Amino acid sequence: MTGRTREGADLVIVGGGTIGGWAATFAAAAGARVVLLERGLLGQGASSRAAGIVRAQGGTPAAVALGRWSIDFYRGQADRLGVDSGFREQGYLILAATEEDEREGRVRVAMQQAEGLDVRWVDGAEAVTRNPTLAAGPILGASYAPGDGCIDPPRNVLAYSLAMQAAGVDVRERTAFTGLLTEPGSEGPRLVGVETSAGSIATERVVLTGGAGLGDVGRLAGLRIPTGGVRHTVAVLEPHPAFAVERLPMVFDVRDGLYGRLEEGGLLFGWSNPDEPPGEARAIDWPTFERARARLATLVPVTRKLGLRKIWAATIDFTPDHQPIVGPAVRPDGFVVEGLTVASAGGHGMMWGPAVARIAIDLALEGRTAVTDVRHLGLDRFDADGRSGSTRIPLPCPSPSGSEARPAALGASAGLRSGSRSDGQWVSSRTGTGTPVRSRSRMGASHHLLSDAGRNRQCIWIIRSTRSRRSSLRPAPAPRVRRGRPARPAASAQRVAWPG
DSSP states (O other), X not given: OOOOXXXXXXXXXXXXXXXXXXXXXXXXXXXOOEEEEESSOTTXXXXXXXXXEEOOOOSSHHHHHHHHHHHHHHHHHHHHHSOOOOOEEOOEEEEEOSHHHHHHHHXXXXXXXXXXXXXXXXXXXHHHHHSTTSOSTTXXXXXXXXXXXXXXXXXXXXXXXXXXXXXXXXXXXXXOEEEEEEEOOTTXXXXXXXXXXXXXXXXXXXXXXXXXXXXXXXXXXXXXXXXXXXXXXXXXXXOOGGGOSSOOOEEEETXXXXXXXXXXXXXXXXXXXXXXXXXXXXXXXXXXXXXXXXXXXXHSGGGTTOOEEEEEXXXXXXXXXXXXXXXXXXXXXXXXXXXXXXXXXXXXXXXXXXXXXXXXXXXXXXXXXXXXXXXXXXXGGBOTTSOBSXXXXXXXXXXXXXXXXXXXXXXXXXXXXXEXXXXXXXXXXXXOOEEEEEEEOTTSOEEEEEEEOOEXXXXXXXXXXXXXXXXXSOOOOOOOSSTTSBOOOOOOSOOOOOOO
């Protein structure tokens, strides 16, 4: 698409959810002139309907890093921004109901401890002591991280809305992104702007964010982004004295994908049905609600007779391997669109959103990030059918429509040597090994879990560019991955990010 533009920006961000909102704030704070496009209203999607759980107990070093960065960000919001998302430290118990659960959990804890996370394995008795509402019988043990917690999702939307206003972001609600503007270049089309439902904007940098609709946004930009949407249900039970406390560790039942935390003097709990087809959430699935309620009563007996205070269903996004997507935009023909970045938390917007937003802006403005190793989180890890080299992780969600999303055959996890590549694309230090473990959810879904004991000590993604730009920012290299050449193949290392 080619055309003339009527106004300009250093950076255009598509999407007004958690990632888009915080990304816009970070970019504006760095001095960029930022325009944010939102086809509806800020936070109208899953960002205002989430459960708000935030944890650093990830299944890989990268997942741990994303969670820790986001928690640190939430903790420091009030001092840095004058607003906050309502983060409350509660601690998190990831429950083990079988010996297999316990074996897998201990491997995760060992990896997390190696990354410096304050986490340990506790036996069933201590788990019940820490959360007295739990029944002792079904629990063999749990991983416990005292620093995990939760935020208030509507308050988070308000926080990034106010932060964007204070930073000078040009927010345009009810303005849809309709495509990219390009001009012929010596090495292929060159990004010069975006088309919107209200006109065109000149820019050389665009960040595409979004939830379940990111795939549609990608198609408008000529990309194939393997994201989908699925119904996720959250309910809140009536108040009870057992929940009338300031702190009570949150709980996650790995086998059933069922979690719970304090909310308004009662208990908030949520789940997805892994057997239903992907699609927009239009109603409450009451039979699945009854099954989730029964399982909850087994774990937390006091909930058995509590009334339902409120319930809602939202469409959450996910990727075939349930990992985030963040990095340069790779077209189906393997070429990278210079200046275009894709950012998705893969259904973990509250937990990873701020970190993914920070990475996206780092890459868009500087071509590098020190948050974590992102080489295995890019679009280039997916094949034409939406399958990646990473094992699909145990989330109670189906696969995106149009893709079987079967995991690639598992092999030894590749170790990557430290150093700088001759073309200047990245420097990294990453090693690790992975061991696949198979598990089955009691609610009917067969999943894979990759226990990764590898250590991720240092990683910086660097993308070389020498092209100058006209803006109020100081000169900085724009994202580039061998412009005019096919993108690098997806890494062979098996990587996962544990459930959210």
